[in-house]
Amino acid sequence: MDTKKLIQKLSSKISGISSNSKHIKPGYAFICLSEKSQEFIPEAIRLGAKFVITKSCSIAKNNKIIICSDPHELYHVLSSKLHNKHPNFIAAVTGTNGKTSVVDFCRQIWNLLAYKAASIGTLGTFVNQQLLYKNSLTTPDALKLHQILSELYDEQVQYLCLEASSHGIDQKRINSIIIKAAAFTNLSHDHLDYHHNMALYFSAKKKLFSHLVACDGYSILNMDTAEYTQLKKITKSSNVITYGTNKGDIQLLNFNSNKEGHHIKIKIYNTIYEKFFPILGQFQIYNLMCAIGIIIASNIKYKDLPIEKLVAPKGRMEKINDFIIIDYSHTPDALKNTLMSLKLHKYSNKIILVFGCGGNRDIQKRKIMGKIASQYTIKTVITDDNPRNEDPSKIRKDILSHCHNAIEVPNRKEAIKYAIEQAISHNYIVLITGKGHEDYQIIGNNIVNFNDEIIAKSIINQLYK
Structure with a gap:
């Protein structure tokens, strides 16, 4: 019919x-x-x-x-x-990396400017600083999403920023939402188990701009990406806000990094802001600029932007102590950027990395991530991530075959312990990646409790008793 x-x-x-x-x-x-x-x-x-x-x-x-x-x-x-209520302003962010940070920064900034705001994405659904729901999907399914939107309306939420995953866009989960601002972060290798090739992957993301953003809305585009020109050409929104290091609406003029964050100089239209941005990772400066673009699109009035009050989203370049950092990076580009950022922040060049790759997912990225780990670390510990229904030893083998400085420790807790002990003995920096905020591990059909942060802190407490 x-x-x-x-x-x-x-x-x-x-x-x-x-x-x-x-x-x-x-x-x-x-x-x-x-x-x-x-x-x-x-x-x-x-x-x-x-x-x-x-x-x-x-x-x-x-x-x-x-x-x-x-x-x-x-x-x-x-x-x-069935659920036809929603906040007045809704923004959607797509891209391979950075979506979670952008929506989190938007919610924090709106909240710091005294507006009631929400974010929906990988970390869950938040209203101001309170977790409302844990989400099983980055972009919830259409019914759950509209139920949440109606609840946010009832909670008098004025501004919302949500993550628009390529799966979510392709499966039309956000097609009935009035999207007043659409933002793009970047594009790199991921989800090819679903999309099959990069052209189809990008095609899914493009729909946010060619089909879904409101005609009188805004597109917030990263000028420093290869996809910028095409996105600007196809977007149906009448307004475009650009950001990057090139001359645009939001321009990064200069930055200087230390172990606590960045001193940044940003030009927003004709106003120059010099701020301390207390979050690790050069890539987070791009995510901040993207978030600022969304804030501008929301048409709120502000005298200043509370950048110095922002906190890192859970599991995103999160410092556990002076030598242990946890990050969600689970794509080749994200892993490379995270490793490069640690050196930028004046941390030791001697990085010991703990990571694995998820099962029943894009297998092509395993060898790429193995090569990146080999290039940017002094030692890599290959362990299990979420093997799901795939043979964990095969996943590890796929990575190990392209990572010459790696050892294999299947048990993730033991892998983290080994890395921390090595770091203490040799003055290394420990980077634990792939799971970030997650508090579980998927092994076969079982979901077991596991949290990198809790495990790392427990090991430190035992070693320093």
């Missing part, structure tokens, strides 16, 4: 929707968003589904089953109709 006609038919005949059969109640429509979810159609019908919407169906015919050419389109539209 035609999607538009189906939306009209269902809007007045259902009491709710879900893409999870376990959440179906009498009167609901069960939306199959993947071929695998068709396995749960009998369960949804048993629980009282009034309709089942699917792209195709191999089970026995049932008058409740409706074939729809685009279940994702139907799902986001019905989600927005």
Whole structure:
């Protein structure tokens, strides 16, 4: 059935929707968003589904089953109709690296300027400084997202910045949202298990600018990326804010780094700001400029920007002590930037790195990350990340074959302990990457408690008893 006609038919005949059969109640429509979810159609019908919407169906015919050419389109539209409230200003950030920091900086700045603000992304859903929800996805599924937006409206949140992942854009999770500002950070190797190649990966991200941002909205673009010209050309927003080291609306004029952060000199239109930015990582200066672009797009009035009061997002270049740093970097570009930043911040050139790669994900990046680790560290400890249902030893082998200075310690806790002991003995800096804020490890079908920060602090306490 035609999607538009189906939306009209269902809007007045259902009491709710879900893409999870376990959440179906009498009167609901069960939306199959993947071929695998068709396995749960009998369960949804048993629980009282009034309709089942699917792209195709191999089970026995049932008058409740409706074939729809685009279940994702139907799902986001019905989600927005069932939960139609939202904050007045919504910004979306896409890019391979930096999304989490940008949305976090935006929320912090709005909050410091006395506005009620929220962020949605990898770290969860935050209102001001309070965690409202932990998110299982960087960009929540359409129904959950619109439920959150309605709740934020009820909480009188005025400004929201959310992460728009390539998966989220491709699966139309944000298509029914009025996006008043769309921002781009950068593009590098990631998610090729899903998108297959870089062209398709970038194509998904481009949709935020070519299809989703409001016509009278803003596009915030990084002038220092190869993608800038193309994004500026295709964006449908009538306003563009540029940032970078080139002459643009927000321009980094100079910076000087130390172990606590950066002294930065930034020109915003015709005003020059000299500030201390208390967050590690040169790449975070770019994320800050992107966030400033979004703040400008939100049309709030400010006399000054409270840059010196910002704190690092959880698990992003997070200092545990003077020689241990934790970072989420799990892409080749992020890992390289993080390692280079430690040297920029006058830390020892002797870095011992602890990292692994996730299972059932893009395998191409493993050898690239192995080479980067070999190039920028004195020693690398290859361990398990989230192996999921893949053989952990194979993942480690894929990395080890391209990392000549590495040793293999499968158990992540033991790997961290080894690195810390080596650092104490040889005056190394320990960098633990890949998991950042995560408080779990996915091994097979099991999710076990694991947090790099807690483990590192526990080991330090034991060693210094």
